[in-house]
Amino acid sequence: MNELEQLELDVQGMTCDACARHVTKALQQVEGVAEAAVPGWQSGQATVKAAPGVSAEALATAVQAAGYSATVKSRQPLNGPGSQNGGSYDYDLMVIGGGSAGFAAAIKAAELGYRAAIVEAGTMGGTCVNVGCVPSKTLIRAVETAHQAGTHRFHGIHTAPGQIEWPKVIAQKDELVAALRQGKYADVLAGYPDVDYIEGYAKLTGKNGVEINGQSYSPYRILIATGAHPWAPPIEGLAEVGYLDSTAALDLKERPNSMIVLGANAVGLELAQTYARAGTLVTVVELLPRIAPFEDEAISAALAGYLEAEGLRIVTGFQTRRVQKQNGRYQVSGVHQDKELALDGEQLLVATGRRPNTANMGLEESGVKLGRRGEILVDETLRTDNPFVYAAGDVTGQDMFVYVAAYAGGLAAENALNGLSKPLDTSYIPRITFTDPQVASAGLTEAQAREQGYAVKVSELAMSHVPRALAARDTRGLIKLVADTDSDRLLGAHILAPEGGELIQTAVLAIRFSITVSQLRQTMFPYLTNVEGIKLALLGFEKDVALLSCCAG
Numbered sequence: 001m002n003e004l005e006q007l008e009l010d011v012q013g014m015t016c017d018a019c020a021r022h023v024t025k026a027l028q029q030v031e032g033v034a035e036a037a038v039p040g041w042q043s044g045q046a047t048v049k050a051a052p053g054v055s056a057e058a059l060a061t062a063v064q065a066a067g068y069s070a071t072v073k074s075r076q077p078l079n080g081p082g083s084q085n086g087g088s089y090d091y092d093l094m095v096i097g098g099g100s101a102g103f104a105a106a107i108k109a110a111e112l113g114y115r116a117a118i119v120e121a122g123t124m125g126g127t128c129v130n131v132g133c134v135p136s137k138t139l140i141r142a143v144e145t146a147h148q149a150g151t152h153r154f155h156g157i158h159t160a161p162g163q164i165e166w167p168k169v170i171a172q173k174d175e176l177v178a179a180l181r182q183g184k185y186a187d188v189l190a191g192y193p194d195v196d197y198i199e200g201y202a203k204l205t206g207k208n209g210v211e212i213n214g215q216s217y218s219p220y221r222i223l224i225a226t227g228a229h230p231w232a233p234p235i236e237g238l239a240e241v242g243y244l245d246s247t248a249a250l251d252l253k254e255r256p257n258s259m260i261v262l263g264a265n266a267v268g269l270e271l272a273q274t275y276a277r278a279g280t281l282v283t284v285v286e287l288l289p290r291i292a293p294f295e296d297e298a299i300s301a302a303l304a305g306y307l308e309a310e311g312l313r314i315v316t317g318f319q320t321r322r323v324q325k326q327n328g329r330y331q332v333s334g335v336h337q338d339k340e341l342a343l344d345g346e347q348l349l350v351a352t353g354r355r356p357n358t359a360n361m362g363l364e365e366s367g368v369k370l371g372r373r374g375e376i377l378v379d380e381t382l383r384t385d386n387p388f389v390y391a392a393g394d395v396t397g398q399d400m401f402v403y404v405a406a407y408a409g410g411l412a413a414e415n416a417l418n419g420l421s422k423p424l425d426t427s428y429i430p431r432i433t434f435t436d437p438q439v440a441s442a443g444l445t446e447a448q449a450r451e452q453g454y455a456v457k458v459s460e461l462a463m464s465h466v467p468r469a470l471a472a473r474d475t476r477g478l479i480k481l482v483a484d485t486d487s488d489r490l491l492g493a494h495i496l497a498p499e500g501g502e503l504i505q506t507a508v509l510a511i512r513f514s515i516t517v518s519q520l521r522q523t524m525f526p527y528l529t530n531v532e533g534i535k536l537a538l539l540g541f542e543k544d545v546a547l548l549s550c551c552a553g
């Protein structure tokens with residue numbers, strides 16, 4: 001016989017003891033319900049023990065027929081998570097990986113009243129704080145500040161070009177990383193007594209077992225949040241000569257005089273511009289026909305122009321054949337426009353993407369399916385093919401951003417522990433490349449929208465139309481909006497602008513909540529801000545923005 005499940009419901013509309021009796025009775029009459037109880041009408045709650053086939057809709061319908069409304073907020077086997085039912089599990093949730101996804105999941109579990117453990121094989125905090133977002137963004141900002149001091153655009157006012165003391169910048173970066181790791185991870189953990197931190201390398205054993213340092217655990221549910229590592233393509237000679245990955249490039253104690261950067265996506269471009277602005281002669285090499293290859297074409301083209309104007313050399317459509325080292329220098333040879341081309345540099349940074357950390361963890365043996373690049377395959381609720389195991393963050397191989405990892409970690413924990421099926425909505429995820437100007441985008445590019453069959457309308461606005469940009473004497477960039485002519489809904493926004501990342505959230509909200517172009521247009525935007533550029537671009541769907549007076553109407 002199938003084990004009973006326990007369901008917790010939120011009930012609205014009860015105002016007296018009789019109401020509690022009516023709701024109890026209504027629930028008891030649903031087929032498959034063994035027991036139903038309302039602890040008191042003031043609680044607004046009901047508990048049901050039922051066969052696994054009883055649907056949330058059937059319970060909600062029965063309560064509605066009695067004159068109230070109800071939603072199921074959790075469901076799990078009666079012998080479910082240990083802390084609630086005195087079950088025999090070591091932990092309700094064992095989270096493998098102590099990065100952003102793992103921390104968010106464990107905290108969510110504790111907030112829901114469960115016991116969790118985080119297992120971490122390396123450094124607490126994972127990629128973002130130690131070797132990703134934090135160190136890269138502080139280095140970028142340090143170099144940007146010095147660069148702007150030397151290249152401001154106000155006429156007739158001159159300052160000396162910015163100078164960078166590279167070792168000092170690296171030391172300050174290390175201090176910030178240590179402070180944030182302590183403040184945002186170690187100290188936070190101390191505030192959650194129901195979350196244990198276990199140091200060690202975790203492997204799955206069987207359907208729902210975990211082994212760490214030779215010790216076996218039986219958690220109720222497992223969440224894999226093991227992140228990803230820098231990946232290099234199989235190029236002849238590359239592995240033998242060695243190279244920098246993003247982690248090493250963020251920690252060079254001395255700045256090289258020249259550098260070849262393989263890969264022109266976010267990480268490669270950010271580091272390329274940072275080193276170039278600090279004084280390194282940088283060549284960016286990309287296999288695909290354009291840099292920022294997954295962004296809108298207009299953005300890629302404009303960004304390439306700005307980077308080249310700063311002195312970066314960009315070689316796109318380059319097929320790398322071989323890497324060698326001669327006299328301590330890197331020689332990268334390949335084919336470019338049907339001709340052999342050889343590039344030379346003191347350092348070589350390979351920034352060609354990241355691959356999920358899934359090797360040697362007993363995943364496939366435990367029924368967790370992997371994709372072509374080793375990513376864990378999950379459904380939209382983040383459940384793997386093994387119903388005891390969920391996965392979130394970079395290890396799923398998609399949308400490798402820290403806020404996606406954290407959001408997904410919390411969602412996966414809730415689904416796993418409360419027996420829910422909340423889907424992860426990826427349609428509006430913002431993407432930022434922290435070059436200067438920054439690339440910020442959300443939703444579909446024009447090409448994607450057309451491919452998906454939308455009746456597309458497009459508005460493209462040069463930042464030179466935005467008063468804030470004119471006042472700041474920095475008119476680099478553009479805003480491109482993509483909308484559906486039929487529904488008037490915004491489908492995508494693509495921004496290239498100084499601090500462009502600060503502008504994108506308006507578009508994110510519009511895409512997420514289906515706000516139409518005309519609703520957005522009828523909203524006031526503050527004058528002398530760059531975000532006003534979004535309003536101007538919205539107006540650009542219908543008008544020539546050159547004919548507008550002040551403040552975009």
Ligand SMILES: Cc1cc2nc3c(=O)[nH]c(=O)nc-3n(C[C@H](O)[C@H](O)[C@H](O)COP(=O)(O)OP(=O)(O)OC[C@H]3O[C@@H](n4cnc5c(N)ncnc54)[C@H](O)[C@@H]3O)c2cc1C
Binds near residue numbers: 128
């Ligand atoms: C240079 C760089 C810059 C970036 N900049 C940004 C940015 O500006 N904004 C942004 O949103 N994102 C950025 N990212 C991406 C972001 O850092 C990641 O998306 C995010 O950190 C992923 O979090 P996660 O929890 O999935 O994995 P991680 O943070 O990688 O955590 C996984 C953890 O699991 C541990 N682990 C692995 N295997 C095991 C095992 N078997 N047992 C126990 N522990 C294990 C690892 O040691 C690691 O600590 C950047 C990444 C890089 C590399």
